[in-house]
Amino acid sequence: MSIFKKNRKAELPAISTASLPDIVFMLLFFFMVATVMRNDTLIVKNELPFADQVEKLDKKNMVIHIYAGKPSSRYKNVGTEARIQLNDKFANINEIKPYVLEEIKSKPEALRPYLTTALKVDKDTKMGLVGDIKKELRTVNMLRINYTTKTGKSTNNLE
Template sequence: MSKFKNKKQGDLPAISTASLPDIVFMLLFFFMVATVMRDSSLMIENILPSADQVEKLKKDRTTFIYAGKPSSQFKQFGDEPRIQINDAFVGIEDIRPAVLQAQADMNEELQSKIVVGLKVDKNTHAGLVSDIKQELRKANTLKVMYITNAKAEQ
């Protein structure tokens, strides 16, 4: 018998796992930074009208009001257009307190510059939009913007 053994021809060296925790934490950090959290889940059907002149604004001083028919998951609320603020259906009389609460939750320097974004389904009647605007006037929230989709270039 020989004192020294020959290495087997098929053995591969062991893979070093020393850098594996670094890679895992780097991926975790990347996905934490790159992920966008949803503000609220939409409870209505919302097909926005198209416009040819669209301007994008910052969301730091904006609160959104949605209007449209309840989506298929929320048919128990009927087929009439409803108003949604945050994650709840509200009535016309609840718009003013909700907007004032959103204004109170903002930074002090942005409270006087609050803008309400109306995301209204294109099949919603103008009477509901008019009622929403009347309530916003009562809340002294006069900066209103209508959210639309950009018209596709042809």
Template structure:
């Protein structure tokens, strides 16, 4: 007799799927933790200007106001600079209601620390920015941040 047996007649054992749910849940948790959710969908062009004295804000108490020309998907809105609040185009008069609604969502102790961040395209005229600031003054939203890219101010003219 030979030491080695012929294994042609034996069948392969079935693959165990007992650990499959564990693997699926590990992947699910990984993607839930690693994925960053986008707050706003930009409907405008937003090429931020450059500045050399930039600081990062450490707070989560920020309200974003975007301003710029509508991007290529929204050309039917015109070619003039527009204001975007959350995911909607807005007029100057809508800023007050936006600020008051954002304040209502926060706890009373957080309201004095709210910062309004203006993310304005570098091609936008300052008249629109002045109108936005006027509306913010009327609702006492006096903490304003201008969002920029880090770089030299002279780069605003080269690009």
């Protein structure tokens, strides 16, 4: 006979759920802090072209975004020509200057010389529209322009 006998009739103790609300609130706070809210809702088609020499922008708070492309499928009533999107609305070329000036004023004084304009242009958009956007940016003296692209071989743009 063995000295140690196992009590086969003993039941497992119930799992304590006292710390469950603490865990739930920790997860809630984590996701509230870690989640990045999207600033703009795209209303234009924005399939970015490929480029092989890409650099990442360091500070996202020093970037002014301008989108260009054909209206997305939800906005077909606007037409099929490429349009400019500033914030969450369609805009004309002459609305770029006031938009950029307003964005510059909203940034701290120390960051203003380092602001960059990021053009997120659909790969099927004609360069005439991009040239017009750049001309308007020159009138506001926004000469630091970044073209947002996807990383890859530039020959992929021909497909």
